[in-house]
Amino acid sequence: MRKIFLMAALLAGHLSVYATEGMWLPQLLTKLNEKEMKGMGMKISAADIYNLNKGSLKDAIVSFGGFCTGEIISSQGLLLTNHHCGYSAIQTHSSVEHNYLDNGFWAKNKAEELPNAGLTATFIVRIDDVTAEALRGVAGNLSESARQSAIDKNLNAIKANAKKETYQDALIKPFFDGNQYFLFITETYKDVRLVGAPPSSIGKFGADTDNWVWPRHTGDFSIFRIYAGKDNLPAEYSKDNVPLKPKHFLPISLDGIREDDFTMVFGFPGRTNEYLPSEAVKLTVEGQDPARVKMRDAALKVIDGFMRKDEKIKIQYAAKFASTANAWKKWIGEMQGVKQTNGIQRKLDFEKRFQQLAQGRPEYRGLLDSLNNLYKQQGPYAVSRDYYSELLRNTEMLGFANNLITALHDTRLKGADQWETIREQFLKKAKASYKDYNNDVDREVAAVLLDIYFEGVPSSRIGGEGYQVWMETNKDGKTTAGKLYSQSALVSYEKLEAFVNRPFQQVSADVWKDPATKLLIGLRNGYTDFVNKPYDELQPEINRLQRRYMQAQMDLVKDKRFYPDANSTLRLTYGKVNGYAPRDAVEYDFATTLDGVMEKYKPGDYEFDVPEKLRQLHASKDYGPYGANGKMPVCFIASNHTTGGNSGSPALDAYGNLIGLNFDRTWEGTMSDINYDAAICRNIMVDIRYVLFIVDKFAGAKHLVDEMKLVHPKKGAKPVLKKAS
Known part of the structure; x- marks a missing residue:
């Protein structure tokens, strides 16, 4: 009965909430969100996002180190995440003699990829509702400690009896302040190697001055690779390990974004408190x-x-x-x-x-x-x-x-x-x-x-x-x-x-x-x-x-749709590419370009210096296939509901292709963890075309781009690109 009650509460009142609010459990999308998502422009099905019988989008998403999100972008286990998520690993390998923070790092081949002790990548295999089992025997007037003791005993039994392989783990998390529980079966890979990172003048451009601020011009990305044993299963680091063969990896769209395009962000948001008094x-x-x-x-x-x-x-x-x-x-x-x-x-x-x-x-x-x-x-x-x-x-x-x-x-x-x-x-x-x-x-x-x-x-x-x-x-x-x-x-x-x-x-x-x-x-x-x-x-x-x-x-407010607060479990949020007006006489467009990087350029400044090669590429407009209308796209914003932990999450188009990399929120919308407001809450993403441009034209690491699957889902339609104010 409790399970039915909660589901009914979740289903109620679709029209009374902003369409872009919420961090949704992927296994419930078919019942709760698919119709709305398709109405907003999604071209795939909920089964393409979460599926137990075949590879789906969930199989390309990992919890990166337990503190960020990453996504698989090639059939050889290539992993994309934020520069700030990989920052500690980059720093560990850096010294005054080999300053990868300042100069960047690019492995020319797999033998040059750098191992990172303790760094992990965790996949979600499946998610099960175990509310009834978790709350068995906790009715009545138990004290909080007695209640939790009974629940812990139940959870231990659930994990012990969970159907899983020996190399998999079981994790149970509470939802809706302990009114519901879900079991997550996971696979954690422990050999994750650094493949490439731009210099901080690109990956951290704007540093703390621009942090949480729009318009943004940061190439916040780094590239790793997941290695597995020869059986493709998780293994401790070994020189004999081989690149992971994933169940699914994300194709990359070169068609860019337009205003009002449907977008999704898939990842592991850390913590929100939307239902506090x-x-x-x-x-x-x-x-x-x-x-x-x-x-x-x-x-x-x-x-x-x-x-x-x-x-x-x-x-x-x-x-x-x-x-x-x-x-x-x-x-x-x-x-x-x-x-x-x-x-x-x-x-x-x-x-x-x-x-x-x-x-x-x-x-x-x-x-x-x-x-x-x-x-x-x-x-x-x-x-x-x-x-x-x-x-x-x-x-x-x-x-x-x-x-x-x-x-x-x-x-x-x-x-x-x-x-x-x-x-x-x-x-x-x-x-x-x-x-x-x-x-x-x-x-x-x-x-x-x-x-x-x-x-x-x-x-x-x-x-x-x-x-x-x-x-x-x-x-x-x-x-x-x-x-x-x-x-x-x-x-x-x-x-x-x-x-x-x-x-x-x-x-x-x-x-x-x-x-x-x-x-x-x-x-x-x-x-x-x-x-x-x-x-x-x-x-x-x-x-x-x-x-x-x-x-x-949930019981009383029937015209409100409830989603569970973030708790570092896999969630999908969706919205549209849009600008916003944060205050009187200020209106922001939805995208920035390399022109804006040059406008902010301050020679020698640790936040706003620009590498000479990037200045040369801009001057010659040598953008390769990644530019649009004579411009080089850099970042864009949309109304996806994100928080910490979503750093590194893929931004996906209506077809499930990678179009960007989530890395921040607008400053005016950082209160979305406790007070979401669709009028000003925007997430900030690196345009994937800028990532590819830096890898290929700036770093000369085209062998990495050649690993990826590049697609044109809009079938030649010219992207419309505006410049942020």
């Missing part, structure tokens, strides 16, 4: 986002100053800076977007309607008020949590100290005789982290972030131990950092190694003497007792009421 949205954009932005803004300014002066530091901190800046700018856009679209008031208007509908259902009366009140209570602790997590994330020495204290804590739980094993695991991770660590940079970051932390978090939630250290250093970040970074054993891997390569009891005693670990212990104890504990005490009831509120919305 108003107080939760208010907490996000008025409490948590400002705290996180303030901490990262200060850290980024310090790191940027060092990176601009020192080439080695630039390489060391490139990936960390990009990761930090990405979320920082996203949160700024989220705050602005919710305000601009009056998102909180829209939530309040919906809640007013919900309350009216709930009057006729006694089990739902008071539910929303109780949930909103809990978010109000949790708010101060949530903001303090973010200050603490940002301090440890962005101050690396405190992060190292936290890892050390955790290792000591684990040893106490498991016994001192386990210290040697735990220590070696700790040192192995620490050594990798110190490779890209600079003591001078981190000291300056710590100085500014400590000031912000002790100003932003009330002393009652910091605790006496941490505040005592702060008082001993005159309540001044610079003074505190000076002491930490001149006296701590954590200033280098060598000193840390010497510090921990001693008996467990001695190390446990001396962490109270080291200034970095002493401060961390004080802050951690205060955080645990006065922030995390009260936060966690409220969370089970919030989870329970949020689950009931989700069910109540």
Whole structure:
């Protein structure tokens, strides 16, 4: 009955929601979306997207490393994803002598392709609804912990009995806040090699200034290849492995895009919260986002100053800076977007309607008020949590100290005789982290972030131990950092190694003497007792009421179509190629060209420099078969509903051909994770023709293009290309 109820709720009200909103499960497209998609222009069937009996689009889509999406674009396992998704791998292979970040990398043959330890590509084999089995025996008034314990037991049994091959894995995820569960059978390939990447002046053109901004001119792509054992099955890295023979790979359309073209984005979106109550949205954009932005803004300014002066530091901190800046700018856009679209008031208007509908259902009366009140209570602790997590994330020495204290804590739980094993695991991770660590940079970051932390978090939630250290250093970040970074054993891997390569009891005693670990212990104890504990005490009831509120919305609001929030599982979203008008007197077109790259060109600038060869190709208009009407297309936008994790997702045309590579959203629409608005929410994609142009004409790697299947689905129709304002 629960399954039937949920499906009915999903089916209801197709006409009352924006046609482009939603992240849909591919196995349900036939029932829920196919008719609408065809009405919008789709030429294939839902069975061509998800099929268990033959190769389909799903078989060309992978979870890249568990943090991005990639797609297979040749019969030899060639994989396309974003440059920023492959950035860490590119950085790992880079050095001052071989700076692949600055100069790019192109393997001339398969023997030159570079292996990447730990990098994986995961395919989805099938998706099954296991709601009935997952929720068996959890009815009644169970506590949240007892309910979850019963569900976990059920899930373990489901996974143990799941029909799969020995080389496949089983994953179960909750949907609709735990009202529904799906089983995913997966295949993970562990030999993924770097094939090609443009220089950052192309792959990261515009860098942080243009991040989340339209018009965009970034060639954000990199190319890898999946290798398998000789049986075509997943295998650990071996020089004897062979390129994967995929069940399906994506043909590539050279016909380009037109305004109002139907588009699809297929990938693994990370996390959205579309069904939160108003107080939760208010907490996000008025409490948590400002705290996180303030901490990262200060850290980024310090790191940027060092990176601009020192080439080695630039390489060391490139990936960390990009990761930090990405979320920082996203949160700024989220705050602005919710305000601009009056998102909180829209939530309040919906809640007013919900309350009216709930009057006729006694089990739902008071539910929303109780949930909103809990978010109000949790708010101060949530903001303090973010200050603490940002301090440890962005101050690396405190992060190292936290890892050390955790290792000591684990040893106490498991016994001192386990210290040697735990220590070696700790040192192995620490050594990798110190490779890209600079003591001078981190000291300056710590100085500014400590000031912000002790100003932003009330002393009652910091605790006496941490505040005592702060008082001993005159309540001044610079003074505190000076002491930490001149006296701590954590200033280098060598000193840390010497510090921990001693008996467990001695190390446990001396962490109270080291200034970095002493401060961390004080802050951690205060955080645990006065922030995390009260936060966690409220969370089970919030989870329970949020689950009931989700069910109540689907039960009561019959004219609204509900899709599950993103949770890093395979989803398809669809929309159309369109521009947008974000504010008064500003209207954006839907596509950009190489002309715009040259307009932004600043010689020697780390964000807007342009390689000489690309300037020459532009000057001579040598675009090969990839240009259109004397222009070289670069990026375009559409109304597909995307989020983090969709980076690297393929943009597909009405026939299922690859037309672009998703890599970003417009700044005004970054609030789509909590407040989707079709008027301004747009995803940004690299035009696949620009990718091919860079590979072929710029990099001279036409052998890669020759691997691909190029098609002309529009049968010679001339693409219409406009330039963004």
